[in-house]
Amino acid sequence: MDTSQTTQEYLNMDLLRFTTAGSVDDGKSTLIGRLLHDSKAIFEDQMEAIERTSQQSGDGHVNLALLTDGLRAEREQGITIDVAYRYFATPKRKFIIADTPGHIQYTRNMVTGASTANLAIVLVDARNGIVEQTCRHAFIASLLQIKHLVLCVNKMDLVDYKEEVFNKIKEDFEAFSSKLDIKDIHYIPISALKGDNVVDRSEPMSWFKGGTLLYVLENVHIASDFNLVDSRFPVQRVIRPQSDEYHDFRGYAGRVEGGIFKPGDDIVTFPSGFTSKIKAIETLDGKLEEAFPPMSVVMTIEDDIDISRGDVIVKPNNQSQSGQDIDMMLCWLNEKPLIPGGKYALKHTSKDVRCIVKDIRYKVDINTLHKIEDDKKIGLNDIGRILVRTTNPLFYDSYRKNRNTGSLILIDEFTNETVGAGMII
Structure with missing residues (x-):
């Protein structure tokens, strides 16, 4: 096969964008490091640098999390703060990974990383089971209309690879996910540190008959995720x-x-x-x-x-909706709370307009998914339903119908900061 043909085949390969989510210390960065390491997607000089840094810590393990935790504060604190993007490819597919933070105060970063994803990997610590951040991130994935979700029960090596631990967590998440709008959910028991069921099958977990994480990533069907009906x-x-x-x-x-x-x-x-x-x-x-x-x-x-x-x-026979009153779910991304009656710049596809906040309908309790109608103050990392009126009509679809023409951002006119991410209802 000549080089040009190889290049063309690479360019024509499917691209899967996926994001990691989960609570603090569930092993998101380590999982991505393991995925890159075991799929041979790390350069030798990168690996040598990580091994040198890991030797200094003296715990005997290669800290694969350093592949994505590049900020000095992330290395010092052992946490992920900003979204880190990594790229790799296998013979079947190209991948863009968004490694997102687990802390509640960085929920806005998780929204940023997940907004363009086809698939979300939600990690759960096998010792702790389903926690608040698991529910929060799964709800955000559902809200952002991510159609595929993989629940990875990590650190199975710390619970002796017990099948009943995995089954209990799976049952708990199934009970919660029945309220979400995610149709395709996979469950995989893994150990990111040891490499079990990440790229290679796990011998200690021979009771698990499903595919490895890489197998799911390579074979999940995403061609129908794009709206090919509404032009x-x-x-x-x-x-x-x-x-x-x-x-x-x-x-x-x-x-x-x-x-x-x-x-x-x-x-x-x-x-x-x-x-x-x-x-x-x-x-x-x-x-x-x-x-x-x-x-x-x-x-x-x-x-x-x-x-x-x-x-x-x-197309003449398939037109989008138009209007100036836009009803949306909003993820608030700024320290200053949303101002009722406040004026903001609004960007929708390639159109820039101004808008005023007409009404705050309710705020969402992310843990129970209940509507909070008596507390309408929407602050940093909150999610709520609001109504805005724009200076000029927008031509849009509902976010459920088309993620691209159904999404928008609110911008502070004075600081030019993006303060909100909206999904049109």
Whole structure:
């Protein structure tokens, strides 16, 4: 096989984005380190540096958590603070891992890491069982419409690899997860420190007949996770080259957020409502016969109509919702609480508007999933349901229907900080 063919095969491989979640010291960073180590995805110099650092601690173990815990404070305190991203590939699939913190005060970091994930790995310490953070992170995964969840019962070596310990935790989580909107849940007993059931099957846990964690990651079906029915193309940029060769060229660049577009398709643009046909779909590699999520492309259309950044191209018989009153679930990410009646900048796909908070409907008790209607103060790491009114109409879908066109962020106009992540109901 020549090099170009190998490169092309790599580029065409499936990409799975997954995130780790769980309580403090459940072994999230160690698990990722073990996954990278046993799948031969670590460079020799990285491994040597980790071994040197581990020798200084004198406990006899190679601290694989150092692969992701790169901040000095993380190494000193032995905790994960910020989201760390790692990339690796096997012959079957490419992966992007988001290692997220377990502390309650870093829930916003977990939301950030999980917002683009196809799958969430929730770790549970076999000695402690299901705890508050397990429920919190599983609920956030459900809220963010992550369709696949793997519950890894870690540190099985510390409970003598007992099957009854694993079964009890599985039963407890099944009782809680019945309230969540996650259809595909896998349960795996592992030891991240020893490597049991991470990449290689565990001999001490021969009673477990399921696949290893890597097997699940390589084979979980994600092709149907994208919405290929509702065609959505938010315009990010209008391309008008200032050259004699392309002086007639007008292209609309963006990322396909839903559906399938082909040359010749009838389209309608919003907010103008003008209709036309797609003339061509292009990338740097040439023209395409079709474009689908999450491809970034340039479209040209047959008619010279007014389209600008923030406009949306859809199919005439399948249009998105539009409106200025937006009902959403909100994860609050800032130390300053949400202000009822407050004004914020709002970013939705490629459109920027301003908004005012009209109503705070309720706050969610993340442990019981109950609505709290008598306490509507939404502070850092809280999740609640709010209603905002925007200065201009948005063209959107519900988050359940399309994660990309159903999500938005709120921004503090004075500090330019992202203060909230919203999921449109």
